[in-house]
Amino acid sequence: MQQPNSEMKRITAFAPATVANVACGFDVLGFALHEPGDEVVLSKNNDGEVRIISITGDEGRLPLEAENNTAGVAVLAMRKELGYIGGVDITLRKYMPMGSGMGSSAASAVAGAVAFNALLENHLPRKDLLPFILEGERVACGTAHADNAAASLLGGFILVRSHHPLDVVSIPYPKELAAVVIHPHIEINTGGSRRILRKQVALSSAVQQWANVGGLVAGLITKDFGLISRSLEDVIIEPTRGLLIPGFDAVKHAAISSGALGGGISGSGPSIFALCEGEEVAKKASIAMKTVLDTLGLGCDIHISAINPNGAQVR
Amino acid sequence: MQQPNSEMKRITAFAPATVANVACGFDVLGFALHEPGDEVVLSKNNDGEVRIISITGDEGRLPLEAENNTAGVAVLAMRKELGYIGGVDITLRKYMPMGSGMGSSAASAVAGAVAFNALLENHLPRKDLLPFILEGERVACGTAHADNAAASLLGGFILVRSHHPLDVVSIPYPKELAAVVIHPHIEINTGGSRRILRKQVALSSAVQQWANVGGLVAGLITKDFGLISRSLEDVIIEPTRGLLIPGFDAVKHAAISSGALGGGISGSGPSIFALCEGEEVAKKASIAMKTVLDTLGLGCDIHISAINPNGAQVR
Numbered sequence: 001m002q003q004p005n006s007e008m009k010r011i012t013a014f015a016p017a018t019v020a021n022v023a024c025g026f027d028v029l030g031f032a033l034h035e036p037g038d039e040v041v042l043s044k045n046n047d048g049e050v051r052i053i054s055i056t057g058d059e060g061r062l063p064l065e066a067e068n069n070t071a072g073v074a075v076l077a078m079r080k081e082l083g084y085i086g087g088v089d090i091t092l093r094k095y096m097p098m099g100s101g102m103g104s105s106a107a108s109a110v111a112g113a114v115a116f117n118a119l120l121e122n123h124l125p126r127k128d129l130l131p132f133i134l135e136g137e138r139v140a141c142g143t144a145h146a147d148n149a150a151a152s153l154l155g156g157f158i159l160v161r162s163h164h165p166l167d168v169v170s171i172p173y174p175k176e177l178a179a180v181v182i183h184p185h186i187e188i189n190t191g192g193s194r195r196i197l198r199k200q201v202a203l204s205s206a207v208q209q210w211a212n213v214g215g216l217v218a219g220l221i222t223k224d225f226g227l228i229s230r231s232l233e234d235v236i237i238e239p240t241r242g243l244l245i246p247g248f249d250a251v252k253h254a255a256i257s258s259g260a261l262g263g264g265i266s267g268s269g270p271s272i273f274a275l276c277e278g279e280e281v282a283k284k285a286s287i288a289m290k291t292v293l294d295t296l297g298l299g300c301d302i303h304i305s306a307i308n309p310n311g312a313q314v315r
Numbered sequence: 316m317q318q319p320n321s322e323m324k325r326i327t328a329f330a331p332a333t334v335a336n337v338a339c340g341f342d343v344l345g346f347a348l349h350e351p352g353d354e355v356v357l358s359k360n361n362d363g364e365v366r367i368i369s370i371t372g373d374e375g376r377l378p379l380e381a382e383n384n385t386a387g388v389a390v391l392a393m394r395k396e397l398g399y400i401g402g403v404d405i406t407l408r409k410y411m412p413m414g415s416g417m418g419s420s421a422a423s424a425v426a427g428a429v430a431f432n433a434l435l436e437n438h439l440p441r442k443d444l445l446p447f448i449l450e451g452e453r454v455a456c457g458t459a460h461a462d463n464a465a466a467s468l469l470g471g472f473i474l475v476r477s478h479h480p481l482d483v484v485s486i487p488y489p490k491e492l493a494a495v496v497i498h499p500h501i502e503i504n505t506g507g508s509r510r511i512l513r514k515q516v517a518l519s520s521a522v523q524q525w526a527n528v529g530g531l532v533a534g535l536i537t538k539d540f541g542l543i544s545r546s547l548e549d550v551i552i553e554p555t556r557g558l559l560i561p562g563f564d565a566v567k568h569a570a571i572s573s574g575a576l577g578g579g580i581s582g583s584g585p586s587i588f589a590l591c592e593g594e595e596v597a598k599k600a601s602i603a604m605k606t607v608l609d610t611l612g613l614g615c616d617i618h619i620s621a622i623n624p625n626g627a628q629v630r
Binding site for chain 1: 514
């Protein structure tokens, strides 16, 4: 593995936004949306360096040094591991807001890794890209939780059973499942959102939480929408983080009142997700959710999507 | 509902032993064995009282007052709820040791409730017996966790998703699954075993635990024995309770070295369970487990059983 395929000089990869945590599944569950997502374009260069040529959609906030950028770090880590000595130019096109709780940094890293792997003629199986992507996540977030990254990379509904060693499980789910993600126009710092969490939790609450994780996984695999609905409950994280999001409870309840199975905070917020049986219900729920934010005078973006079964794609 | 069916004067019900907790699933997961189990025989009497006529297999340790006995309380609770005014004689035959961690008190209560329901011509659906059984459990254990009781009542592998309100889910599982339960001849008090648990746990450990619960449930439903094996890990309860059981770690590792998928403490111990793919592996694992206890000079009983899909039965 020394040189890129000379006929494949320019690779574009898209990696989708994701909802991590998924109520009870803090740090372990995630699923992929179809849109929005980030795009990375890679091409060879002749100076032997990995460089970020341009970043769009970030309002100038992301670092242009490859070693400080989530996509750049993923490419650098793969390049080192695979002993590739050629240079790479990186163009990063962000189509989703940073700090929204939709896995923005993960999507950039995933797109970078998938594009670089394609440049190297898919030298690595898809799942094996994850450790490099997590190095990119570590740069962006300080810690590397694989729930966003794995969902964006692999698509579908994923369970990160273990981080050390990495053990990522694809959970079968009913194809009717549709998500609403509503992004109120406020920004929450992921690190800060993590720091407010207590390091100790009551055993009784933890028991409730793992019962719900078991219920949610069982409901997804057996297509039991009632069980999915009852299991979408977070008694540990949401009571704290929900306070940081204006109108959170009202938005969630508006979704449920409109027929959503349940919902919660997307990632570390401020986006709020709802899961629904069918896109029609999702549309109805999204209107009710937006109405609450309108009342509070908060602007928002709304994304309605079936679960994306494929994850990142070379385009 | 005033009188028993006069043609059905004598009902015998059997309720099986169970393994609760199942490694990561503290207080929420359980499965049923075929043997051992407890038997309750009910018959009408003419004095309008609920009486325990005899208890065998308890070495004289269980109370004969119906209102202090797990089976008696279950019958009394059902009788009150259903407005039945007739008298009932109860014979309780215990075929498994108390305080073994195999759901002894739950099995007696389940057998009592199932027998009484049969006496009333199955007036209630099977699942609706659970609240009465839990009243019996509360008498025996102080608290009422439904993992033993639900598994003994319903059979199979169960998840207690919620206690308030009760939400019990039957988890599909591979029919090849077989269990070893080895009961070292020491006794642990369930209440004491619960009191040594810390009331607060590290969030990071709780996250690991619910990832494993998700993995175990997914592995069971999708028949992924590798995933079941990797998920049979308890980072919260076992590190404390395991210390109370002489040779626990060595017994567990002997099982795994002999091919078991994994194992842990059965209920609150001292019994130790292992789950295996097939009864042949279970037999091999049981020999290795017994060898460890032999070395320590501890006697034991060994039970090898496929998962019992039916739970309690009228005989």
